[in-house]
Amino acid sequence: MLESVINAVTTNAINAFNVFSSFGFADFFDVAAMAFIIYQAFKIVRETRAMQFVKALAVIFAVYFISGRFNLIGLHFIVDALLNVGIIALVVLFQPELRRALEQVGRSKISDINVFGTPVSGESERVAQIQELIATLSASCRALSAQKTGALIVVEREIKLGDVAATGTQIDSKPSPELIENIFFNKSPLHDGAMIIRENRLYAAGCYLPLSGNMEIARDLGTRHRAALGISEVSDAVVIVVSEESGKISAAVDSRLQRGLSEAQLQRLLTYTLSAESAPDHSAKHPLSKILQPKNGANPGKSAKSKKSGKKKGK
Numbered sequence: 001m002l003e004s005v006i007n008a009v010t011t012n013a014i015n016a017f018n019v020f021s022s023f024g025f026a027d028f029f030d031v032a033a034m035a036f037i038i039y040q041a042f043k044i045v046r047e048t049r050a051m052q053f054v055k056a057l058a059v060i061f062a063v064y065f066i067s068g069r070f071n072l073i074g075l076h077f078i079v080d081a082l083l084n085v086g087i088i089a090l091v092v093l094f095q096p097e098l099r100r101a102l103e104q105v106g107r108s109k110i111s112d113i114n115v116f117g118t119p120v121s122g123e124s125e126r127v128a129q130i131q132e133l134i135a136t137l138s139a140s141c142r143a144l145s146a147q148k149t150g151a152l153i154v155v156e157r158e159i160k161l162g163d164v165a166a167t168g169t170q171i172d173s174k175p176s177p178e179l180i181e182n183i184f185f186n187k188s189p190l191h192d193g194a195m196i197i198r199e200n201r202l203y204a205a206g207c208y209l210p211l212s213g214n215m216e217i218a219r220d221l222g223t224r225h226r227a228a229l230g231i232s233e234v235s236d237a238v239v240i241v242v243s244e245e246s247g248k249i250s251a252a253v254d255s256r257l258q259r260g261l262s263e264a265q266l267q268r269l270l271t272y273t274l275s276a277e278s279a280p281d282h283s284a285k286h287p288l289s290k291i292l293q294p295k296n297g298a299n300p301g302k303s304a305k306s307k308k309s310g311k312k313k314g315k
Helices: 002-021 025-046 050-069 073-084 086-093 095-107 123-147 177-183 223-234 263-274 287-291
Strands: 151-155 169-173 194-198 201-207 238-242 249-253 256-261
Touching: 050 073, 073 086, 123 151, 123 177, 123 238, 123 263, 151 223, 177 201, 223 238, 223 249, 223 256, 238 263, 249 263, 256 263
Parallel strands: 151 194
Antiparallel strands: 151 238, 169 201, 194 201, 238 249, 249 256
């Protein structure tokens, strides 16, 4: 028994040595090129909502191999039928991402290629940036609310919104109350679209968001509120809306819209949903219900996921 194990180990070691001894420059270049292509493809997909489809495909492949390994004939047949048309389905599902990837390849220069990506900041620095972002957004919304200037701000979380940001103008600037107020000034060319916040930076403005298809939404909700609900239904983003008619501040998270927020309530919501120090919450309670609780008799705001709504129309 021991002798057979030793022979097997020796044989595998000899085979591995033969493989590495024949590993030349062409093989190294082949592996490096494939690794670079896979990394760039993953980076493009990761910046969009297509990442969710990639995870679903990974689950399908896992089910395929498990069902084949344990001879689950019915399940294996169904998954195999799905995979037979998988190439066509992938082209249809990822058509925007594939087109954008080809466009990037056509526009790229050798000097623009970043093989290793951007280094990640330290945790303490990230927490400080998030706290600064929360203060900036709160101050901006307070000023916009006082001026009754309409605004729509989308703060990315785990699900990237690169496809949405591509519909607007890329800015990539450090956010400040003055910059945000200028962008949403009613004479600004970008004031009608949404602003995207990515990794604590003002990433893009003037972006188009998908409108919610929920037929139970209150009819007095305007386009900004419907767009806020729409993007919250397909992503985990935190969306802030300032009504240009009433000046009220609203927030949309996980397909639910909360209207008539105070600055303190907005800060609590942003701190809970964006803070790097907050642990994942797997409870059934919605973040808006958990965070925006009335304190000392304060008005908790009005929920607008279904037919509950305020009296004034929000544009």
